[in-house]
Amino acid sequence: MLFTIRSIEKYFFNKLVMIKRLINNNFIPLIFFCLFILISVWTFKNAPDYFIKLGLERKYPIDKTGQTGDTFGGTLTPIIAWLAALLTFAAFWVQYQANLLIRHNSIKEQIEGRFFELLKIHITNRDNIINNDKDFIYLLEEFNELTFSFEAASKKYNDFLTDEEIRKISYDIFFYGAFNKTSTGNLSFQHISSILRKHLEKYASEIGNEFQKTLVNKYRIPEDELMKKYKGHQNTLGHYFRHLFQTVKFINNQPPHILNYREKYQYIKTLRAQMSTSEQILFFYNSLSDLGRKWEFEKNLNINDMLITKYNLIKNIPVDIIRYPNNIKNKFPLIVFESDATVSAERIKLESMYI
Numbered sequence: 001m002l003f004t005i006r007s008i009e010k011y012f013f014n015k016l017v018m019i020k021r022l023i024n025n026n027f028i029p030l031i032f033f034c035l036f037i038l039i040s041v042w043t044f045k046n047a048p049d050y051f052i053k054l055g056l057e058r059k060y061p062i063d064k065t066g067q068t069g070d071t072f073g074g075t076l077t078p079i080i081a082w083l084a085a086l087l088t089f090a091a092f093w094v095q096y097q098a099n100l101l102i103r104h105n106s107i108k109e110q111i112e113g114r115f116f117e118l119l120k121i122h123i124t125n126r127d128n129i130i131n132n133d134k135d136f137i138y139l140l141e142e143f144n145e146l147t148f149s150f151e152a153a154s155k156k157y158n159d160f161l162t163d164e165e166i167r168k169i170s171y172d173i174f175f176y177g178a179f180n181k182t183s184t185g186n187l188s189f190q191h192i193s194s195i196l197r198k199h200l201e202k203y204a205s206e207i208g209n210e211f212q213k214t215l216v217n218k219y220r221i222p223e224d225e226l227m228k229k230y231k232g233h234q235n236t237l238g239h240y241f242r243h244l245f246q247t248v249k250f251i252n253n254q255p256p257h258i259l260n261y262r263e264k265y266q267y268i269k270t271l272r273a274q275m276s277t278s279e280q281i282l283f284f285y286n287s288l289s290d291l292g293r294k295w296e297f298e299k300n301l302n303i304n305d306m307l308i309t310k311y312n313l314i315k316n317i318p319v320d321i322i323r324y325p326n327n328i329k330n331k332f333p334l335i336v337f338e339s340d341a342t343v344s345a346e347r348i349k350l351e352s353m354y355i
Contacts (some may be wrong), residue, residue: 033090036083057136107258111251115267118247123274125240132236136278136281139233143174143285146230153210157203163327164288175321177232178215181231191232229322241286245295248307267312280314281322288331296332304355309334 061078129136147170154161161169172195181189192211196204216226251259251267259267277285286292287308296308312335319328319337334347 022236033087037086104258111254111259115247116253118250119271119274122240122243122247122271125236125243126274126279127235129190129233129240136276136282138277139237140282142229143170143282146170146178148215150207150211152214153207154203156210157207165199167285168289169195171285171291172199173230175232175237175289175291176234178230237282237286241283241292244271244283245307248311248313252304252307252310253287258353261351265311268313272311272313274317276320277316280317284314284317284322284328288333303350303353308332309350310354312336 033244034118085215129139147167150170151166154166159177160329173192176193176195192208193204196208200207215230247270248271254264272280283292287295287297295313296306298305304310313329315336316338317328319339322328334344336343336347
């Protein structure tokens with residue numbers, strides 16, 4: 001019963017919105033139409049009595065009105081015909097505008113339906129990660145363990161790596177896995193070696209060896225459990241982030257005459273509401289890696305394709321407790337975080353440029 005009442009309310013609300021838009025889009029034609037109706041009503045009501053009165057008072061002899069009537073009729077008929085044509089055109093124009101509005105609303109309904117299908121898939125992907133890898137808090141702890149161990153190993157070589165480079169390398173190790181097994185079943189460090197050679201021009205072997213020792217000694221993990229704990233998450237997180245990107249791009253790519261920025265923002269806000277704080281933090285680290293640079297840091301991106309800033313996708317991250325807290329504000333200076341008391345003038349100006 002409640003669902004039926006809400007459906008009826010929604011139906012009439014949509015109809016009222018449609019009527020309001022029709023009036024706004026056809027205001028001037030409606031004014032002329034109303035004036036024409038008023039003049040026509042006044043003329044047909046008062047003109048016959050006026051001419052009969054003139055005839056009875058002999059001020060306008062009836063025997064002379066035939067030619068006058070023919071002249072009057074011959075002159076007025078084309079005018080009325082033209083007015084009728086104009087009114088017909090106005091009717092067609094109003095119907096055309098109504099059809100455009102119906103089509104517009106239909107497209108928006110299709111977009112909304114597709115978005116919620118994508119949102120449902122996103123939630124399923126997240127649940128699969130939780131079922132396979134415990135949860136995002138666990139994943140974040142694993143990433144931090146790898147980051148701390150790699151940072152400790154790299155600092156023994158003159159601190160030549162920046163904090164951002166440490167995170168990039170640590171995320172690759174976290175994503176692809178630190179260890180693998182050889183054909184004979186022995187534990188191999190080939191994954192770490194390959195990743196370090198990709199990122200480092202020097203000290204790759206030395207840092208790799210030190211990293212392995214730090215990881216084993218600090219967390220006291222037996223070698224036979226290393227493979228299970230740091231197996232990598234390419235199969236689950238790769239799918240999760242690819243689909244998340246496609247969902248945001250689907251809304252972002254809608255033309256502005258269909259969805260304006262505020263409407264797009266509300267859709268992405270709904271998506272962001274499904275992401276826990278741990279998810280957003282891991283997403284932040286992903287965006288800083290080579291794997292996630294298309295979100296914000298790909299070369300030659302215009303402002304409308306810098307999706308994290310545009311939609312405040314990491315708004316809920318508590319910047320005062322995240323690792324490297326200053327860096328998050330440096331990398332995303334125009335995001336409005338929950339801890340921000342005000343919205344900066346730069347952010348307001350930026351939003352005025354979004355489509």
